[in-house]
Amino acid sequence: MATINADEVRIPRSVRDAVTRHEQVVVLNRERPVLAIVHPDDLPHLGTRRRGRAVREIAALLAGTPAPDPDFAKDMDAVLDSVGPAPEDPWERS
Numbered sequence: 001m002a003t004i005n006a007d008e009v010r011i012p013r014s015v016r017d018a019v020t021r022h023e024q025v026v027v028l029n030r031e032r033p034v035l036a037i038v039h040p041d042d043l044p045h046l047g048t049r050r051r052g053r054a055v056r057e058i059a060a061l062l063a064g065t066p067a068p069d070p071d072f073a074k075d076m077d078a079v080l081d082s083v084g085p086a087p088e089d090p091w092e093r094s
Contacts, residue, residue: 011037 025037
């Protein structure tokens, strides 16, 4: 696959915006398609797919979860008080 630096190409903002939304853009020359511009994540063989979920998807999932219990912080403080202080080096055995 050939690559080119983005500074060497003039791509209109509308095309960049469309590709950012994962829309394929076909470039025509004399009414015939000559190339397609696609988002790199949409190329399965490229191997640069990001891991995990998109932030927008995570935000939508979190928006649907119930609010935390208002007494949760108090409960956690009580647990920490009952356990005692944390060791300076948690990896050192006592």
